[in-house]
Amino acid sequence: MAVSRSMLGVIAIVCIIVGFGIGFAARPVIAPPPPKVVEKVVEVEVKPPELEGTIYVGAIIPLTGIWGYAGENSKTAMELAKEELNEWLKMRGRKWQMEIIYEDTASDPKTALEKMKTLHGRGIKFFIGPMTSGEAKECKEYADANHIFYNAHGSTSPALSIPGDYLYRYAPDDTIQGPAIARLTYEQGVRHVIQVYIKNPWGEGLARATAEAFEKLGGKVYKELEITYPEGATDFPTEAAKLKDAVESLVAKGISLEEIGIQTMSYEEIGPLMEDAAEYDILWKVTWIGSDASALAPILIEHPVANEFARATNFICTVFAPGTARYPRMEQVKKYIEEKLGRTPDPYAYLAYDAVWTLGIALDIVGEYDPDKVIEVLPRVVKIWSYYNGASGYFELNENGDRAWADYALWAPAEEEWVRVGTWVGATDTIEWTK
Incomplete structure (x- = not known):
């Protein structure tokens, strides 16, 4: 793309030519006539700085x-x-x-x-x-x-x-991604959500934005059941056990497994998290939902247990969709x-x-x-x-220097590769399924 670098400037140079006509006489003193002013505009090429x-x-x-x-x-x-x-x-x-x-x-x-x-x-x-x-x-x-x-x-x-x-x-x-995850969760028939997320600014912010959007749709996020883990964690037996207990507590209230979902805000540690979750039969029977940092993660294709678990739980991730x-x-x-x-x-x-x-x-x-x-x-x-x-x-930048708008692609792990299964359209808050 040719971006114009036309940075020529026109400098108006005002040349003031002052002529003083001064008359001398002994008496009286004669005031001088007003100066003559001539204005000339000269066009000068001003070279911009150059790296x-x-x-x-x-x-x-x-x-x-x-x-x-x-x-x-x-x-x-x-x-x-x-x-x-x-x-x-x-x-x-x-x-x-x-x-x-x-x-x-x-x-x-x-x-x-x-x-x-x-x-x-x-x-x-x-x-x-x-x-x-x-x-x-x-x-x-x-x-x-x-x-x-x-x-x-x-x-x-x-x-x-x-x-x-x-x-x-x-x-x-993530004030844009949150509604995308919420709509995806709701369309999958989930009405009751447990969130598990990494405890950092991204995980906390996305969990909050998603919870707010999901509850506006009529769903419920159980804040008291949420599970967090620190940055750097690589094994999740404790978190998996807590998830099992949380799901069982909802079932005990009469909520069906089909209406229970687990929203995850994780990076590539989603692999070992799912590996540990796979130890509990009940966690295979609820819907798991992902987010942008897990989308297209190689580990969910390469790790046999995590791959099988993700496919069995209909795991789908949102990630912003490059436009045209x-x-x-x-x-x-x-x-x-x-x-x-x-x-x-x-x-x-x-x-x-x-x-x-x-x-x-x-x-x-x-x-x-x-x-x-x-x-x-x-x-x-x-x-x-x-x-x-x-x-x-x-795209354009908003007043905060961030991308001003976006749609979100929906990606799911298959046996050998990630597959795009749909798109969340931000303008209409709807999902267009492709598979």
Whole structure:
């Protein structure tokens, strides 16, 4: 896409030519005539600032840990975008190129902040990542204080939707995903819900948004039965036993198993959670519902017990659905990642791709390595870029710097791969089933 760089200015130079006609006589003193003023407007080409050399961007993303597969997808997408961007800059005769420095956060908030501080100490002021809301929250105070731009493209916690800060998020926040999960749950015949979620800003925010939306539909979420677990947990025998007890308590009240659902807000630890839950027959007989961080997780295909359990409990995940652009790049990015990694990318990979391109264009427009100036032009860049070329489809940023709207794709694990089974349409709060 050719983005106009017409930054010529017209400077009005007012040349004041003052002629003093002064008459001298002994007496009286004759006042001088008024000065003659001649105005000339001269058109001058003003060259804008221009970047030169290698411009560094930090990528602090999880390359290992509970969301390592998503970080790998994003890194691959960013490398593709960087190569394309640099070629575009070269074709336009620019004197600069982008280089991305990757650091693994393992989805750990303290590690994310440490990596940001280290790279900032080397002069880096622009970041893509971190990906989780817990990490984004941990970095926020430092980033705001030091005017560091960061695009946490996988963060969705509503608690981080704050105007005027330096955090941008190309994913929609969970006040949009919550209603999608609620509608999915309700359409599956579930009226009574137990929530199990990771205790971090993302898990807490999504659980709350989902509960509020589900109860507006007429369902009931049992807050007293909810189960949480800490970040870093890898085994869940205690949580599974509590889930069994919670379901049995609802059955004892006369509620049928068909109307009981378990909503999960988990990352890739959904695999061992289901493995432990599979120990109890009653947990096979209720509906399980997932969310974006579990969608397309390889473990639910690769782990035989978790895969069987997920399929038996009709486990379906919501994850924002990339939209359409005039000349979409989604298929191009999808094919590239499939060839490199051998798997279907999660939607956050498309956001990472768009993040590199839009940041690169914004930097080129302002011609300075200045986050404040980039932020001034970024919303317009996003709107135009995504309309024509967005891999994640056309979108705009709201007043909080987040994606303003979204539909949600519904994905379910089959025996050998994840299958898209429908779409939640945000404008109408309806589900269009495909399978």
